Amino acid sequence: MTSVKNALEARQNKEYVSALTELLFQLADDDFILAFRGSEWLGLAPHIEEDVAFSSITQNMMGHAFMYYQLLEQLGEGTVDELAHERSGKKRKNAIMLEKVNGLGTYLQSPKFDWAFTVVRHYFYDVNKKIKLDCLQDCSYEPLKHAAINIRKEQYYHLVHWETWFKQLVKAGGEAKTRMMVAVEKVWNEFDDVLSLGPRGEVMANYQLIDREDVIRQTFMNTIGDVFENLELGPLPKLKEMKKSGRIGEHTEDLEKALATLTEVYKKEPSSSW
Amino acid sequence: MSPLTKLYGERTEEEKYEYFMERIEAGEKIEADDWMPDEYRMALIKLISMHAISEIMGALPEKEWVPKAPTIHRKLGIMAKVQDEMGHGQLLLRVAEDLMKPYGKTRENIMEDLFSGKLKFHNVFHMEAPTWADAGIIAWLVDGAAIITQTNMLNASYGPYSRALHRICAEEVFHAQHGESIVLALAEGSKQQREMLQDALIRWWPSLLMFFGPKSAATTGSSKQDITIKYKIRTKTNEELRQDFLTKYVPRIRSLGLTIPDETLRYDEENKKWIYKEPDWNEFKKIIKNQGPKSMERLTLRRIAYDNNRWVREALQ
Amino acid sequence: MVEKDQKEHGFYEVFEVFSKRSHTSPMQYQFSLLAPNHEMAFILAQENFMRREPVVDLWVVKRSDIRKMTEEERDLLKRLDNKSYRLTKGYGYLRKKWREYEQRMFDEKEIFSWGETGDDKRKKRTGSKAK
Numbered sequence: 224m225t226s227v228k229n230a231l232e233a234r235q236n237k238e239y240v241s242a243l244t245e246l247l248f249q250l251a252d253d254d255f256i257l258a259f260r261g262s263e264w265l266g267l268a269p270h271i272e273e274d275v276a277f278s279s280i281t282q283n284m285m286g287h288a289f290m291y292y293q294l295l296e297q298l299g300e301g302t303v304d305e306l307a308h309e310r311s312g313k314k315r316k317n318a319i320m321l322e323k324v325n326g327l328g329t330y331l332q333s334p335k336f337d338w339a340f341t342v343v344r345h346y347f348y349d350v351n352k353k354i355k356l357d358c359l360q361d362c363s364y365e366p367l368k369h370a371a372i373n374i375r376k377e378q379y380y381h382l383v384h385w386e387t388w389f390k391q392l393v394k395a396g397g398e399a400k401t402r403m404m405v406a407v408e409k410v411w412n413e414f415d416d417v418l419s420l421g422p423r424g425e426v427m428a429n430y431q432l433i434d435r436e437d438v439i440r441q442t443f444m445n446t447i448g449d450v451f452e453n454l455e456l457g458p459l460p461k462l463k464e465m466k467k468s469g470r471i472g473e474h475t476e477d478l479e480k481a482l483a484t485l486t487e488v489y490k491k492e493p494s495s496s497w
Numbered sequence: 498m499s500p501l502t503k504l505y506g507e508r509t510e511e512e513k514y515e516y517f518m519e520r521i522e523a524g525e526k527i528e529a530d531d532w533m534p535d536e537y538r539m540a541l542i543k544l545i546s547m548h549a550i551s552e553i554m555g556a557l558p559e560k561e562w563v564p565k566a567p568t569i570h571r572k573l574g575i576m577a578k579v580q581d582e583m584g585h586g587q588l589l590l591r592v593a594e595d596l597m598k599p600y601g602k603t604r605e606n607i608m609e610d611l612f613s614g615k616l617k618f619h620n621v622f623h624m625e626a627p628t629w630a631d632a633g634i635i636a637w638l639v640d641g642a643a644i645i646t647q648t649n650m651l652n653a654s655y656g657p658y659s660r661a662l663h664r665i666c667a668e669e670v671f672h673a674q675h676g677e678s679i680v681l682a683l684a685e686g687s688k689q690q691r692e693m694l695q696d697a698l699i700r701w702w703p704s705l706l707m708f709f710g711p712k713s714a715a716t717t718g719s720s721k722q723d724i725t726i727k728y729k730i731r732t733k734t735n736e737e738l739r740q741d742f743l744t745k746y747v748p749r750i751r752s753l754g755l756t757i758p759d760e761t762l763r764y765d766e767e768n769k770k771w772i773y774k775e776p777d778w779n780e781f782k783k784i785i786k787n788q789g790p791k792s793m794e795r796l797t798l799r800r801i802a803y804d805n806n807r808w809v810r811e812a813l814q
Numbered sequence: 815m816v817e818k819d820q821k822e823h824g825f826y827e828v829f830e831v832f833s834k835r836s837h838t839s840p841m842q843y844q845f846s847l848l849a850p851n852h853e854m855a856f857i858l859a860q861e862n863f864m865r866r867e868p869v870v871d872l873w874v875v876k877r878s879d880i881r882k883m884t885e886e887e888r889d890l891l892k893r894l895d896n897k898s899y900r901l902t903k904g905y906g907y908l909r910k911k912w913r914e915y916e917q918r919m920f921d922e923k924e925i926f927s928w929g930e931t932g933d934d935k936r937k938k939r940t941g942s943k944a945k
């Protein structure tokens with residue numbers, strides 16, 4: 224597969240551009256919705272210094288989503304803000320695990336958010352994000368390859384940040400470890416979706432957009448398996464099969480509520496400049 | 498021998514005070530572990546812990562708009578702005594914590610004092626922010642007012658506070674511009690957007706005047722301005738700061754075609770002073786006693802987040 | 815004022831944060847933060863104090879590991895301003911002396927210029943021209 228230099232070239236091949244678009248929506252929507260969940264934590268994190276650091280990670284992630292939406296904009300999918308604010312749940316390709324609420328309550332009322340869940344979800348997500356970004360260093364679509372080269376540099380901090388939290392809270396034992404193990408189970412039960420590239424994964428791999436899904440999955444399982452072993456958490460359980468998949472636009476109530484919140488002002492006057 | 502020519506260990510307590518005042522007069526900075534009169538330490542603890550906790554509580558009204566901000570660019574901008582406010586809280590808490598250390602007090606005590614109502618937070622952060630335009634007005638004018646009070650203390654005699662304020666004010670420049678950007682977009686926007694902006698201005702005006710505090714203790718029964726001026730923590734009085742605010746912001750507000758809800762507001766050329774309608778200082782007293790429209794709700798939010806995550810802090814102790 | 819046992823209150827420890835802005839700049843003190851341990855202090859430091867400036871290196875130091883001076887001990891640092899013999903300003907007369915031998919003074923500017931490469935010199939020249 225020779226490299227494809229820009230949107231114009233990509234559009235010469237219908238199958239190519241549709242697989243590319245699909246991949247970009249997954250990448251963008253994943254970062255966007257998890258960044259939204261991160262933004263709900265602002266001001267409410269367990270420790271003030273962490274609140275500040277966490278917000279930088281959230282901003283970075285939303286910035287990454289922005290870059291992917293920009294690539295979609297170049298491919299004629301609509302403007303960045305239309306893509307982020309006007310698409311209904313059915314059109315969103317993010318994994319279901321990433322849209323799940325942070326815990327009980329809302330960010331405005333009784334926010335009994337679950338820090339253990341947040342740490343585990345972010346950590347596992349970032350392990351996988353890193354693997355995907357590694358693959359994208361060889362992506363056939365040049366603009367995506369370049370975006371991934373830049374994003375990968377910034378994302379390394381995210382990975383180390385969540386890894387530090389994950390390991391320390393697990394090692395702390397007692398209540399913290401119990402909470403962490405509950406969170407691990409919760410995240411693990413619905414993580415299959417995050418590792419999925421959706422029905423067009425094959426085509427993506429054939430066009431050298433990204434590695435094959437089974438290769439990515441294997442790398443992920445090996446990485447997390449090592450972490451489990453080092454922390455003496457026993458063997459890695461098998462991932463559960465899921466009834467729904469965000470990769471084909473199937474979502475939960477949580478996403479609908481999130482979309483209502485994040486588009487509240489935009490929808491007042493979508494055509495206005497804000 | 499004059500107290501100033503003596504070695505530190507040779508000075509009596511009174512001479513230490515004299516030497517301390519001499520250092521302040523000479524523009525030297527006092528550091529955390531230096532000798533300082535109790536009155537100075539107490540005034541600093543009170544001022545800085547209130548400043549710190551106001552930054553933390555101040556994040557809450559704007560935070561309501563972080564996930565809702567209309568575009569990705571605005572979402573990022575307001576997130577960075579509210580993050581800075583949490584960061585200001587961090588800087589100031591560290592300064593306050595070091596001052597409280599001799600009393601065996603920590604950040605936990607500051608939080609407990611907030612929840613018990615012992616430690617007050619700034620009047621503006623007890624108010625409602627029901628629309629996106631409120632987020633704009635807060636960043637533009639509440640931060641504008643905060644810039645005026647904070648720059649007034651940039652050269653505070655207490656070194657750690659002065660250094661924290663230098664960091665804070667550098668970020669406030671971004672906050673002011675972030676606020677202007679939101680406000681200008683609304684001012685130049687649709688009828689609905691302009692109305693939203695005008696309504697927000699009407700809502701915030703009395704709070705903005707109150708922001709600088711009463712003219713003197715006679716107005717509300719207490720004012721710390723004299724002690725802070727004596728020890729060169731600040732230089733200007735509450736009223737001087739309010740006048741500065743009006744001078745800087747009234748023309749800008751009016752230039753956008755917005756109406757300030759005070760028909761009596763005018764600049765008196767003769768006395769070189771702004772004439773304005775006094776805000777309701779009884780209301781002010783109520784607000785800072787946590788009886789403002791959003792006081793309890795925001796305190797509850799803070800407390801839930803704090804209690805709910807206690808296990809995290811305890812796990813890593 | 816009684817110094818209470820901090821462990822009784824048990825909050826996080828104070829870490830001092832230092833950073834370098836570029837590879838040629840010195841380590842600079844930034845601010846302090848609370849963290850439970852060094853690793854945690856590390857992942858919090860940059861985003862708390864250097865969100866808008868470049869950082870190429872970072873140190874965190876537990877405050878309790880720093881031996882600070884007390885105010886009393888700072889009297890140890892005082893000295894008289896009569897040490898011109900160890901400063902170049904005490905040897906300024908040499909300029910005139912060397913002139914008598916039709917030689918230039920090897921002053922600080924001159925001596926430091928010996929370490930410059932051709933590149934540095936060119937940069938300096940174009941730099942000053944631009945001004």
Ligand SMILES: [Fe+2]
Pocket residue numbers: 552581582585643665
């Ligand atoms: Fe602030």
Ligand SMILES: [Fe+2]
Pocket residue numbers: 582640643668669672
């Ligand atoms: Fe601010």
